[in-house]
Amino acid sequence: MPRLRKREWIIALIAVLLTVPVTLTVAISTNLAFASGETTTGADNGDCDEILGPNTAESMYCSWMSKTPEDALDVVKFWAENDGARMKEAPPYPGPVIFCKDKNNKGPILQGCADKDQVLCKYDHSAGKYVCKDTAGNVTNPPEKACLGGEFDCSHDGSATGGTDSGTSGTSGTSGTDGTAAPAEGDGQEGDPSGQSAPRDQADPTAVPLDTTAEPRSVEDPQADTTGPTDTTETAPEATAEPRNDQNSQKTQNDQQQNPQNNQRPQNDQNTTKKTAAPPDDTTGQAAAAAVKLGMRVWIESELAPAWTAGKDQFQTAVANLAAQAGRPGVVGVKFAQDLGYWGFKKSDDVRRFVKDASAALRAAMPAGRQLAVDVVVPEMGCGASEPCQAALRGKYPLITRANVEKYVLTGDVDHVNVSSGLFSGEYAKWKITPDKALRNQWIGIRARGWDTRVHIGAREVGMAHSGADKLTAAQAEAAAKLRVDLPLQAGVQTVTLWTHRQNWDGAVWRILDEGLKTNNMWKALQARKGLNRLAVTFDAGDAEKSVTDDLNKLAEVFSEIYIHAG
Structure with a gap:
């Protein structure tokens, strides 16, 4: 970016x-x-x-x-x-950070911190992380807690200043630091098994209620590199699955498991996708053209992970089809992954390679100026400062820890990241964290970590759809809109995308409107926010409520942006 x-x-x-x-x-x-x-x-x-x-x-x-x-x-x-x-x-960004390694020091201005316990960390743009030195000028580790996020070089034994102490973090210094003012995009995570330029660090999310459970969809790449220390214990856990539009992906993955010889990971052969076909005049294309005429910003969304794991031929075909849809005038770009890493993978290194391959192939195939988007979810972000909650969710969902997600998406490979909410309320309840508190934790945490300086940040909210008739009172609907729309916008999110206009899920049809495009109290609360020009919705042109034309005209009463599923 x-x-x-x-x-x-x-x-x-x-x-x-x-x-x-x-x-x-x-x-x-x-x-x-x-x-x-x-x-x-x-x-x-x-x-x-x-x-x-x-x-x-x-x-x-x-x-x-x-x-x-x-x-x-x-x-x-x-x-x-x-x-x-x-x-x-002013000093260049990111500026220096001072730590006190005396665990009894409470900061934030190093009150009473002895010189021997002070550590000054400056950002090394060539290394892509902070390098710390003690007052004698010896390279050392920062306090143990600072090593959790991957932003600091923690490869030293720390003998000079007792690097194993669990210290408290200090303050940003005001002295200058070497490097440029732009945030670096280097790899900030130790233990990366690939010697290549792997994705870089910075991320976090949360949730609101939608208690639907399903088995995760996982396909293991038989050619995956298993030498990396960070990947040896990672397995795809059982999870509360979010409804998704790629209805054929389960069959695809079952086929892959039965025919592992087809699971060869595609190489980055950009020449195979250089030419973009003319935009197809199918249902998706017609819906995109109609939405553009209504003044809506249009994204085309699909899921490339199953095709990527299936092999080179399937991947190139899927990329070509998605790029062709993106060639239509007025299309902003494409979203190629939903809740990246939450399903479909066994190793974090595979997720990183998938993002890199998909980004390179799509950028080569799409018209210039089109953007790339993904959805992510980071369970631990809803925990706030609760370390037991963070540890539990990192252990249960190892592929979507904050550190891993930051390496997937804060790399320059994608332009827009939608952080999903509404999936883990049951998990947070174990730690007495309410859904509204989890949301607040997530969005303030993401903003404080500066994700918005690396990519465009959006929200993807699944907690506002309902099955059957909407029974919320006007007051309840307004409260939900304040929590799930206003709060992310207040935290600096650029758009809030609502799942969904209409989708069959778990034996029921989920909607924001009521059946037959009838308005309800939730719709009225959203209409009051139309002027913000920040609301988006997901839409499957192949499963309209009345017709594509009728549905889009109704959606345009509230939404200025739309994600159209490419079947």
């Missing part, structure tokens, strides 16, 4: 502030807000500590987020004065 220079960031921030309705509270990140020693009204420190853990770098970043457009505008004015002089003098 192209990076903005400092002056362009100022212009972009002002543009956001001018376009956000005054009734909507937005969180504009201001990670340089305290560089001058001045203060600004930020997020509540207690809330940030509760969600992200006390004295963590993410918690400090969270506290720097502005609460209102007025607060954010004050910050923008501060940095824009004198042609951005303060911005020019």
Whole structure:
């Protein structure tokens, strides 16, 4: 994704502030807000500590987020004065981080921390992670907790400063650091079995209720590299499966398991998909053309994972078909994976290779300017600062830990990442975390970790659809909309995509509208948010409620963006 220079960031921030309705509270990140020693009204420190853990770098970043457009505008004015002089003098991003390895120190300004316990970490752009040194200049490990995310070089024995202590994190320094101002995109996870440029780090999600269970769909690549230490214990766990549109994928995977000789992973042969066919005049194409005429932003969505695991020929055919749909005028791009890593894979290294292969093939086949999107889900993000909850969900879902998901998608291989919600409420309940709290944990955590500086971030919400008639009162519908639409937007999410207009799932038909395109209280609550221009919906043209034309005309009353399933 192209990076903005400092002056362009100022212009972009002002543009956001001018376009956000005054009734909507937005969180504009201001990670340089305290560089001058001045203060600004930020997020509540207690809330940030509760969600992200006390004295963590993410918690400090969270506290720097502005609460209102007025607060954010004050910050923008501060940095824009004198042609951005303060911005020019500020240290490059990411700046240095100071830790105190004395576990009794409570920070965040290293009160009473002895020199021997201080560790200064500067970002090494060539290594793609922070490298830490003690006060004597010896390279050492940061506190053990800082090693969990993969952003820090933790390959040293730490003997110089007692690297095994479970210390508390410190503060961002104000001194300069080597490197450029743009965030690095290097690999930040130890134990990557491939010596290639693997995906880089930064991610997290949560959920709301939809208690439908199913066996995960897993296909193991017989040629997968098994030498990597991070992959030897990873297996696809049983999970609460999200409804998906690729109804033929189970049959495809069963065929693959019966015929493993066909499961050869496709190579990155871009020449085979250079030419894009004319957009097909099928049901999907007709729906896309109609949606464009209605002024909607159009994405074409499909699932490439089954074809990728099936072998080179199937993968190239699937890529060609998806690219052809993307060639239609007005199409923004394609989404090629739903809840990436949650199903269909046995090893995280396979997921990384799949994203890389799919990205290269699609970019070679699609017209210039088309974007690539994926859906992800990160269960541990809903836990907030609850370490037992985080540990349990990392163990149960090893392929979709925060560290792994960040390596899948914060790489430059995709442009847009939708974080799913609504899948793990039953898991969070074990730790007395309510669905609304889990959502808040997720979105503030994602914003605090700066995902939006690497990719466009969207929400994918599955908790607003219903089977049968919608029985919510007006007050209940408004409360649901505030939680599942307003909250992500307040946390900086660009769009909220709702599952679904209409889909058969688990023996019932799920909808946002009622049967026959009848409005309900939820629809009315969403209509009140039409002016935000931030709502999207998933749509299967092959399974319309009345007709493609009637359905799209109705959806355009609320949604400005649509994901059309390519059968």
